[in-house]
Amino acid sequence: MKYDTVIGLEVHCELKTQTKCFCGCKNNFGDEPNSNCCPVCLGFPGALPVLNKKAVEYAVIAGLAFNCSINNESVFERKNYFYPDLSKAYQISQLEKPLCVNGYVEINVDGKPKKIRLNRIHLEEDAGKLIHDGIGGTVVDYNRGGVPLIEIVTEPDISSAEEAVAFLEALKNTIAYTGISDVKMEEGSLRCDVNLSVKPSDSVVLGTRTEMKNLNSFKAVYRAINYEQKRQIEEIEDGHKIVQETLRWDDNIGESKSMRSKEDSQDYRYFPDPDLLPVYISNEQIESLKNSIPKLPSELKQIYLGYGLSDYDASLLVESKAISDYFNEVLSYVNEPKIVANFIINEVLRKLKECNENKMKAQELSELVTLVAKKEISATAGKQVFEKMWETGKSANVLVEELGLKQVNNDDELLSYVVAAIQNNPQSVADYKSGKLSAIGFLVGQVMKASKGKANPQKVNEMLKAELEK
Amino acid sequence: MDYTKLSILELAKLLREGKVTSVELTKQVLAKIKEKEHLHALNSVMEEYALARASEVDQMFSEGKELPTLAGIPITIKDNINIKGFNTTCSSKFLENFVAPYSATIVENLEKNYAVIVGKNNMDEFAMGSSTENSAFYPCLNPRNEECVPGGSSGGSAAAVAADLGFASVGTDTGGSVRQPASLCGVVGLKPTYGLVSRYGIVAFASSLDQAGPLTKTVKDSAVMLNALAGHDAKEETSANVEKVDYMDSFTGSVKGVKIGLIKEFFGEGLDEEVKNAILDAANFYKSKGAEIVEISMPFVGSALACYYILSSAEAASNLSRFDGVKYGVSVDDPKNLNDLYLRNRSQGFGKEVKRRIMLGNYVLSSGYYDAYYKKAKKVQRLLVQQFADTFSKCDVILSPTSPTVAFKIGEKANDPLAMYLSDIYTVPVNIAELPAISIPCGLNKDNLPIGMQLIGKKFSEKTLFNVADVFETMKGEN
Incomplete structure (x- = not known):
């Protein structure tokens, strides 16, 4: 029998605000444990939260970047559960009235665009971090506790591991462009849970879903989805029922293990946080935030296509903000998009694969581009000069002289x-x-x-x- | 001379005239605290701290500095308010050894006014109760009759003021916890408008209802205290951003033309006859002074108590979840696992009433019951707010009993939570509607136990309440 896989993702993304979501503590990854803490984020008796307006703005920017409608009024609620990393034993989150609803992210599936709908983006606080000392003890670092976090929830529009990864890449790239987050999976500033079910292709009824946690890389997401869809199909073919449960992915052995079943699922007893006022955002504020968002990859790509670049080249240039920023900067010196794009894609990107640092200043590259554009050196010679510039740091003009590469036009x-x-x-x-x-x-x-x-x-x-x- | 029976205003004068020093006052109060230790009005005494502050103030007085009215006056505060470096126990085993790492905003405000805090008052555990019998350490006795409870949850505060152990106290009032003990101990207790006094640094019971307020010997002293306590606090989102007023400007000495409302539903079943008569006497007194008495019906007011126990317990269950023993408080040495750690820490740390409220609160928030209880209670709250708004279109203040009875015997209601909850029937609607209200003594019953009357006002109408209360306090004796 043929089966369809139905996937929804919940993506958590830490916001890069200076301070935490509800107190003035520094929001900084990698500091000494428990050095960025105060009575508020430690949940000491009597301490009260005060909302960081910047976190709200960042969350709204995320919503706008993903085509969401922004709620003019939204409400913070308490999600109550006990865990040592949660200092107040409740997480300030949003349930009934989130900041952003109904967006979408566009991805490419076999060369065709596909919209993955977003159910919502809400703002909440992160929990601290448990550290197991290896000899049976566990300690808590509350530095991360209270860091602002957005949760992006998709509709079940994703049908495969490939689509999931394409979605995550598009999401990550767009967020990086907005500058609201570092989106580093390895530092935990981007995290993802997978909800997955399978159903016979001819059936309209959705299957029972499982939720998978602990996915720490795109590769893990990819592997976990393939593993889980196969597992579920096999269970069904064997005549078993899928149990609704939360699974923990173990990337080392490439298997998922049950964490808890639906019966053990927690009742979070959400209710509006009486310590926090509803958040009101006017249409004017939304408009001004919209205007503050830098050009996003999808927009930039359209502009680059307008320069006459190929779809492939334009896509490559918007794969990272550093690169498209660089491209734009070189263009500000010399208006030769095709030559610049060629140099960046063929030379700069190649070099960046070897070392992470871009040694070529935009202005320096623009000088080389000018020489090629004016046909003072040939394209072949241009590559040679680039190589030397990267190596020696000398300017294009100097190297052309030194190497005697000036094109003969006389x-x-x-x-x-x-x-x-x-x-x-x-x-x-x-x-x-x-x-x-x-x-x-x-x-x-x-x-x-x-x-x-x-x-x-x-x-x-x-x-x-x-x-x-x- | 024994200064401990004087009012703040009287002492402020003497201090400025150099007739008494703050150190002398503080020493007298400390001695009295020792003498009356058996009342259990205080959980801790901060002798060294208080004397050091008192001598600082004396120094400033001797240099001729102009200081706030409260300067040099020894007071106490309820033991759920943080003072950096001192214990905040909330009269709970769980926090018995908890030392506050920071001070509440109102403590900073009191310190800016050079008040001398001498100790922390006993209370019902986590402010849950109406008799101070729920203190995990010892019940507090009513100084007017030591066989009776002082009321609660700020029973230690009311008892301290009534027994002259400090010239004022700061209590907290979530459903009547300042006003009811004030009434039972025969002192003045104010519950300010929600948001007027900062909650930052006060251990939360029910965040949307909690409000700290002063207990004093006189209405004018209450105004002095509110001047020090009130003010916008950027550390609290629900803090009201209203213009600072001088509450000492409240007093006109007249109630001419003031419309005083009597709520029909407040004079029904359960109200003690002597208490009822005292309130009606007060109404007559006001009438004789030129006020207009208006009878008003508030059909929804009877739902307030149920609404209160749902909302306050829901918030309490969540607020008290942080007491898990992981960072501070009671923690067992040999937990079998995480769940066992939580279970035993909390089982050992909390008393019966606290557990009852936590269970009630989690029940009304749990999936399947949320709509029927919590959401419905929020709806009732909106209706009550509306009904108070209608009522205040017909009158300026509401006059009612503070408590249906005078102080009851220790143990009398301890095993009947419902009877205990009914002590707050006239006070809880005020918290639900975020209104200000003041309780002042209005006579004694045949057993010489104090009767309290409550005046309720519109939001931020504390000045009106002070004035109306002051007229009664200063002129009733003349009749």
Whole structure:
């Protein structure tokens, strides 16, 4: 039987505000344990939360970036449960009135666009971190406790591991562009839970779903989905029922294990937090936040296509904000999008795979691009110069001089090469004159060789034709 | 001379005239606290701290500095209010050894006014109760009759003021916890408008209802205390951002033309006859002074108690969840696992009434019951707010009993929670509607036990309440 997989994701993303969501403590990853804590985020008796307005703005920006409607009034609620990393034994979150609802993220499936709908984006606080000391004890670092977090919940629109990863990549990239989060999965600033069920393709009834946690990389998400859909199909084929449960993915052994079943599922006893006022956001505020968002990858791509770049090239350039920012900066010096794109895609990106630091300042690259654009050096020579610039840090102009790569455009000099080539290669000349026009290629090659690659090939071609037709 | 029976205003004068020093006052109060230790009005005494502060104030007085009215006056505060470096026990085993790492905003406010805090008052555990019998340490006795309860939950505060152990106290009032003990001990107790006095640093019982307020010997002293306590606090979102007023400007000495409402439903079953007569006497007194008495019906007011126990317990269950023993408080040495740790810490740390409220609160919030209880109670709350708004279109203040009875015997209601809850029947509607109300003594019953009357006002009408209460307090004796 054929089966369809139905997947919904819950993505948690820490916001890069200066301070925590409900107190003035620093929001900084990697500091000494329990150094960024106060009575509020430690849940000491009598302490009260005060909402960080910046966190609300960031969450709204996320909503706008993903085409959500923003609720003018939203409410914080308490999600009550006991766990040592949760200092108040409740998490301040949102349930009935979240900040953002009904958005979507567009991904590419087999070359076709597909919209993954978002149910909501809400703002909440992160919990602290349990650290097991390896000898049976557990300690808590509350630095992360109270850090603002958005939870992005999709509709069950995802049908495969590939789509899930494409969705996460698009999500991560867009968030990175907005600047509201570091979106680093390895530091936990981006986390993802997978809700998955399978059903026979001809059935309209959804199957029982499981929820998978502890997915710490896109690769883990990919593997876990493939594992879980296979497991569920096998269970059904064996005549078993799928149990609604929460699973924990173990990426080391590539298996999921049951954490708790539905019967043990917690009743979080949500209710509006009486310590916090409803959050009101006016349409003017929403508009002004909208205007503050930098151009997102989807918009930039359209602009780049307008420059005449191929879909493939444009997509590559918007895969990271650093790159598209760089591209835009080089363009601000020299308006040659195609040449710049070629250099970035073929040279810069290649170099960045070897070392993480971009050693070429935008202005420096623009000088090289200018030389190529003005045909002062050939494209081949351009690559050579780039290589040297990266190595030595010298400017393009200096290197062109040093390497003697300046393209020969001088008519007299070129003519002497052309005449020499005609004289030295009578056979090719005869071929050309007898109608075998391709013979001219050989002659151009000879000129290039004689000029050590510096002759302008196009010009050489023209001059050869003129001479041969005399 | 024994200064402990004087009012704050009287002492403020003497201090400025150099007739008494703050250190002398503080020493007298400390001695009296010792003498009356058996009342259990205090959980802890901060002798060294108090004397040091008192001598600082004396120094400033001797330098001729102009200081706030409260400067140098020894007072006590309820033991659910944090003072940095001192215990905050909430009269609970769970927090018996908890030392506050920071001070409440109102403590900072009192310190800015150079008040001398001498100790922390006994209370019902986590402010849950109406008799102070729920203190995990010892019940507090009523100084007017030591066989009786002082009321609660701020029973220690009321008893301290009544027994002259400090010239004022700060209590907290979630459903009547300042006013009811004030009434039972024969002192003045104010529950300010929700948001007027900062909650930051006060251990939360029910966040949407909690409000700290002063207990004093006189109405004017209550105004002095509110001047020090009130003010916007950026550390609390629900703190009211209203203009600072001087409550000492409240007093006109007249109630001419003031419309005083009597709520029909407040004079029904369960109200002690002597208490009822005292309130009606007060109404007559006001009438004789030119006020207009209006009879009003508030059919929904009877739902207030049920509404209160749902909302307050729901919030309490959540607020008290943080007491898990992981970071502070009671923690067993040999937990079998995490669940066992939570279970035993909380079982050992909390008393019976606290557990009862936690269970009730979790019940009304749990899935399947939330709509029927919590949501419905929120609806009733909105109706009550509306009904109070209608009522205040017909009158300026409401006059009612504070408590249906005078102080009852220790143990009398201890095993009957419902009877105990009914002590708050006239006070809880005020918290639910976020209104201000004051309880002042209005006579004694045949057993010489004090009777209290309550005046309820519109939001932020504390000045009106002070004035109307002051007229009664200062002129009733003349009749």
